[in-house]
Every structure is written in C-alpha cells, then in structure tokens.
Amino acid sequence: MLNWLRRPKHGRISRRDIPAGLWVKCSRCGAAVYHRDLERALKVCPKCGWHHRLGAEERLSITLDEHSFEEMDANLASGDPLRFDGYREKLSEARANTGNADAAIVGVGGIEGYRTAVGALDFAFMGGSMGSVVGEKITRVAERALQDRLPLVIFSASGGARMQEGALSLMQLAKTSAAVGRLHEAHLPYLSVMCDPTTGGVTASFAFQGDVIIAEPGALIGFAGRRVIEQTIRRKLPERFQTAEFCLEHGLIDMVVPRPELRGVLARLLRFFGAPRAVAPEPAAAAPDGEAQPAPGEPGGPEVACP
Numbered sequence: 005m006l007n008w009l010r011r012p013k014h015g016r017i018s019r020r021d022i023p024a025g026l027w028v029k030c031s032r033c034g035a036a037v038y039h040r041d042l043e044r045a046l047k048v049c050p051k052c053g054w055h056h057r058l059g060a061e062e063r064l065s066i067t068l069d070e071h072s073f074e075e076m077d078a079n080l081a082s083g084d085p086l087r088f089d090g091y092r093e094k095l096s097e098a099r100a101n102t103g104n105a106d107a108a109i110v111g112v113g114g115i116e117g118y119r120t121a122v123g124a125l126d127f128a129f130m131g132g133s134m135g136s137v138v139g140e141k142i143t144r145v146a147e148r149a150l151q152d153r154l155p156l157v158i159f160s161a162s163g164g165a166r167m168q169e170g171a172l173s174l175m176q177l178a179k180t181s182a183a184v185g186r187l188h189e190a191h192l193p194y195l196s197v198m199c200d201p202t203t204g205g206v207t208a209s210f211a212f213q214g215d216v217i218i219a220e221p222g223a224l225i226g227f228a229g230r231r232v233i234e235q236t237i238r239r240k241l242p243e244r245f246q247t248a249e250f251c252l253e254h255g256l257i258d259m260v261v262p263r264p265e266l267r268g269v270l271a272r273l274l275r276f277f278g279a280p281r282a283v284a285p286e287p288a289a290a291a292p293d294g295e296a297q298p299a300p301g302e303p304g305g306p307e308v309a310c311p
C-alpha cells in the first residue's frame with residue numbers, strides 16, 4: 005500500500021532519471037520540460053501555459069530589438085543608510101546572484117523599431133523590492149523619456165517597498181509617481197507591464213499609473229497579501245483573487261497578454277500612441293508590417309503624444 009502511494013504519477017519523471025540541467029520541472033503543473041523547449045517558449049510551460057518568472061535582463065532581451073539597448077546608471081548602488089542589520093550581506097548576495105547592482109535595469113532601446121525609454125524590475129534581486137536605487141532609476145528613466153520625448157515602458161515584478169531602507173523606500177512611491185505624472189502632463193505615453201508578482205509599494209505607485217496597464221497571464225497583482233485582507237474584512241476571498249485575470253474582469257487593468265505576444269502588442273500600442281520609429285526595425289519584425297515610417301527627426305514625423 006505504501007509503495008502504491010509513493011508511486012510517481014504518470015507523465016512525471018523522477019529526479020534520478022534525468023541529467024542535471026537538461027530538464028526542468030514546471031513549478032505549476034510539475035511536468036518535466038526540456039530546458040531548451042522552455043527557453044524557446046520564453047519560459048512559458050508548454051504543458052500548462054504557466055509563465056515562469058524572468059530576470060530583468062531576460063525580460064529586456066526578449067522584448068527589445070537586438071543590440072538596441074543602451075543601459076543607464078548601471079552602477080547606481082544602494083548604501084546602507086539605516087545600518088539595517090544584515091542588509092549589506094543581503095545586497096552583496098543579490099549582486100553576486102544576479103550580476104546587477106540593484107533590482108532594476110533601465111535605459112533606452114527599440115521595440116520593433118520604436119525608440120523607447122524602458123525599465124525592468126528583477127524579482128531575483130531581493131524580491132524586486134523598491135529601495136532608493138530602484139526609485140531613483142525609475143525616476144531617471146522617466147526623466148530621460150521626458151527630455152528626449154520618448155514613450156516609457158516599465159516591466160514590474162516586485163514584492164513592494166524595501167523594508168531595509170524604511171522611510172527612504174516609502175519616499176520612492178511619491179518620487180516615481182511624480183516622475184510618471186510629468187510624462188502624462190507632457191502627453192508622452194507610459195505603458196506599464198505587470199509581471200508575476202507585482203505587489204505592495206510598486207502597485208501603490210508607478211505600476212498602476214500607466215496609460216495602458218498590461219499584465220502577464222496568472223501574474224499575482226495586489227497591494228496587501230490575501231491573508232491580511234481576509235483577516236481584516238473577515239471574509240473568505242475568491243480563489244482567483246489577485247490574479248491578472250481577476251484584475252482584468254474587475255476593471256483594474258486593461259489587458260492580459262501572453263508573453264509570446266507581448267512585444268508585438270507593445271509595438272502596436274506605441275504605434276497607436278504615435279511614437280516615432282527611430283530605431284531601424286529588425287528585418288523579421290518589420291517584414292509583415294510593411295508600413296513606411298518617417299526616419300528619426302524627419303520633418304513631418306509623428307510626435308509622441310497621447311490622443
């Protein structure tokens with residue numbers, strides 16, 4: 005009886021049978037997926053469609069045109085302003101694991117030829133938490149968009165404000181909100197993409213302030229955690245509460261877009277908002293489109309503006 009209980013389910017492969025690194029186990033359905041197939045599918049499980057998390061670099065590399073990215077402020081790094089116990093160690097560990105100085109990568113790049121200010125948060129770096137560096141980088145990339153009259157696209161994946169920086173983290177909510185607010189006043193489009201998970205102070209600031217708010221399927225989106233809310237309101241919440249799909253049904257976000265379609269959807273939105281096509285489009289991306297776009301800075305070229 006015990007043997008029967010322990011017998012692995014059909015279709016699953018036990019760890020002992022597979023060479024390390026070739027197969028990965030889907031964290032949602034448990035299926036063993038060939039590593040290269042998962043990479044080719046942009047880390048979307050071919051069995052159940054679960055969107056596995058991407059690092060900030062992976063995110064930018066699948067979104068931006070090849071060789072188009074110019075990173076800004078790569079070395080901006082956090083000190084330990086409050087001398088919070090263990091913070092320095094956590095930072096060095098995260099830096100060693102991700103190869104980045106903090107939890108955001110920002111810069112300017114092309115999306116199917118549309119020159120765009122862009123930022124991505126990295127959940128692998130201390131839960132993508134927003135301390136003074138993440139806040140400053142999001143602010144600077146928004147200011148760069150303002151200065152160069154570029155649209156802004158930000159991919160969020162964050163547990164919220166970084167508690168090790170206390171009030172300095174909370175100040176980033178106001179700072180980033182003001183920065184994206186200035187884009188709105190200047191009629192520059194800001195597209196916010198919420199990836200799994202987007203919670204806490206990041207949802208309470210720039211992630212929910214996009215002109216268009218997009219989420220990846222299944223992404224966890226919310227401010228406080230489910231348990232905290234249930235205890236506060238003394239009610240059981242629906243099963244799908246705080247998923248991208250639930251947020252869409254309740255009018256909190258505009259679109260849920262599967263990862264393989266995301267780059268194309270962003271490009272269509274940028275065209276809709278009249279973004280100039282300043283970067284030469286990649287041949288593969290440009291061919292089916294076939295529309296002639298004005299060259300960078302050409303007179304008569306479209307202004308980047310909200311309708």
Ligand SMILES: [Zn+2]
Pocket residue numbers: 030031032033034035049050051052053054
């Ligand atoms: Zn799966």
